[in-house]
Amino acid sequence: MTSGSSGSALFTKPWKGIIDCYRTYLPVNDNTPIITLHEGNTPLVFAPHITKLCNIPGLSVYLKVEGANPTGSFKDRGMTVAVSKAIEEKSKAIICASTGNTSASAAAYAARARANGYKMDCFVLVPKGYVALGKLSQAMIYGAKVIQIKGNFDEALSLVKEIVSKYPVTLVNSLNPFRIEGQKTGAFEICEQLGKVPDVLAIPVGNAGNITAYWKGFCEYAKNDRPIMIGFEASGAAPIVQNKIIEKPETVATAIRIGNPASWKQAVNAAKESNGFIDTVTDEEILNAYKIIHQEEGIACEPASAASVAGLLKSAKAKKISPESTIVCILTGNGLKDPDTAINQGKSEGLEANPDLKEIITILDF
Ligand SMILES: *Cc1c(COP(=O)(O)O)cnc(C)c1O
Numbered sequence: 001m002t003s004g005s006s007g008s009a010l011f012t013k014p015w016k017g018i019i020d021c022y023r024t025y026l027p028v029n030d031n032t033p034i035i036t037l038h039e040g041n042t043p044l045v046f047a048p049h050i051t052k053l054c055n056i057p058g059l060s061v062y063l064k065v066e067g068a069n070p071t072g073s074f075k076d077r078g079m080t081v082a083v084s085k086a087i088e089e090k091s092k093a094i095i096c097a098s099t100g101n102t103s104a105s106a107a108a109y110a111a112r113a114r115a116n117g118y119k120m121d122c123f124v125l126v127p128k129g130y131v132a133l134g135k136l137s138q139a140m141i142y143g144a145k146v147i148q149i150k151g152n153f154d155e156a157l158s159l160v161k162e163i164v165s166k167y168p169v170t171l172v173n174s175l176n177p178f179r180i181e182g183q184k185t186g187a188f189e190i191c192e193q194l195g196k197v198p199d200v201l202a203i204p205v206g207n208a209g210n211i212t213a214y215w216k217g218f219c220e221y222a223k224n225d226r227p228i229m230i231g232f233e234a235s236g237a238a239p240i241v242q243n244k245i246i247e248k249p250e251t252v253a254t255a256i257r258i259g260n261p262a263s264w265k266q267a268v269n270a271a272k273e274s275n276g277f278i279d280t281v282t283d284e285e286i287l288n289a290y291k292i293i294h295q296e297e298g299i300a301c302e303p304a305s306a307a308s309v310a311g312l313l314k315s316a317k318a319k320k321i322s323p324e325s326t327i328v329c330i331l332t333g334n335g336l337k338d339p340d341t342a343i344n345q346g347k348s349e350g351l352e353a354n355p356d357l358k359e360i361i362t363i364l365d366f
Contacts, residue, residue: 187217300335
């Protein structure tokens, strides 16, 4: 791996996606058709306000803005590899269960596969009423067949697993190992962008594929210099922390509204091997962080993404973060994904006026 010097491929070549950049670290070969939307190479932005809020000497907090990916979430890193491999294996259809972002990404990469001349259908099962509007609209307009089921994500995933065992269609949930392979490139990028390995990585945990992928990435990047992994579940959807399957998970952070994570063991292992931990954050803590990230850092993300920052703030307050640490919080998805929550949490809901100067000046209240 090239490290943070100016010789890094990340900064010197025109960007053509994570497979092009990290080819030797990924399970691709000359026969793999590369289906890419030039995902990856997302911004790593210093967060001065959150750094200050932590109130621990010598801290630097950075945000990895994964919402800048082509469909607005980190899922694209995994999907480019999963769909490329599906085509290499002559598959003509992909399917997933999704809280929204996996479906948006799968639908887009299937469309891109068709652009490259392959037959590729995309089928999606989502929990009805629990997918943020932006994500649902993406899956539909990219041309997937979207079925809204009257059940939760865990039920959708069981159904999809049964379907792929009986029909010729490729699963592109994070149970698909190629997803994890692609997503580990986020860890490589962070090390190159920082010019070093961070001390702490804070990350939301839902189905637990991403914490698994980041840990794999850091382990491959440097054996003796790895971050402490701290993962955060929503308190109403915290099977790992409570050490039991949650039948009816509930949280405002719909992307992590999962009660029986597929990569449960791997997530526990990442926390343990890295001397880190997995903890919970309440919806109130998530929404507080969501507002801070937008209003005090000028960066957008969706509610689930804010779990990383909420978790960091909680951990800092409990003095579980060492002084002088460099910390990266993964902002997993784009702010535009969930306009309903943004409007609810914003400062101007319901403010209306006649086109009358006096009335408006009164409301502005300078
Ligand atoms: C998928 C997703 C998560 C959860 O990631 P897992 O790999 O399922 O743990 C968190 N945030 C967003 C925005 C997501 O789309």
